[in-house]
Amino acid sequence: MFLAIGVSDSEERLEYEEGLMTCGVCGNYGRYEVYLVCSVFYLFFFPVYRFNYRYYVRTTCCNSVYELDPEVGEAIENGERVIIRERDLHILGKGRAHKKCGYCGYETAEDFEYCPKCGNKL
Numbered sequence: 604m605f606l607a608i609g610v611s612d613s614e615e616r617l618e619y620e621e622g623l624m625t626c627g628v629c630g631n632y633g634r635y636e637v638y639l640v641c642s643v644f645y646l647f648f649f650p651v652y653r654f655n656y657r658y659y660v661r662t663t664c665c666n667s668v669y670e671l672d673p674e675v676g677e678a679i680e681n682g683e684r685v686i687i688r689e690r691d692l693h694i695l696g697k698g699r700a701h702k703k704c705g706y707c708g709y710e711t712a713e714d715f716e717y718c719p720k721c722g723n724k725l
């Protein structure tokens with residue numbers, strides 16, 4: 604008999620449309636993107652059971668990743684208007700801000716002192 608049982612992770616972006624914040628990591632203006640990740644138990648390719656819910660936040664300015672307080676995450680998932688504060692977040696990984704050349708507009712996440720495209724100082 605063939606049994607198709609499996610567990611995989613699913614990721615879903617939640618609606619969170621608050622305004623710009625000042626990023627505690629890179630100091631630039633950015634937005635929070637909120638993600639819900641859960642593990643899904645599959646039986647015959649149908650999701651039958653979801654568990655291990657986690658909420659993550661990613662910043663648009665430097666791609667830093669935070670774990671979000673589950674209570675706040677649930678409120679966002681339920682469509683409540685909440686504002687994410689820094690104390691709701693636990694940093695998991697710091698990202699790096701994109702540098703943008705003021706002369707030619709070239710964007711890079713590397714730590715170049717001079718623009719690799721046009722040679723002007725960044």
Ligand SMILES: [Zn+2]
Pocket residue numbers: 626627628629630631633662664665666667700
């Ligand atoms: Zn940032």
Ligand SMILES: [Zn+2]
Pocket residue numbers: 704705706707708709718719720721722723
């Ligand atoms: Zn340039």
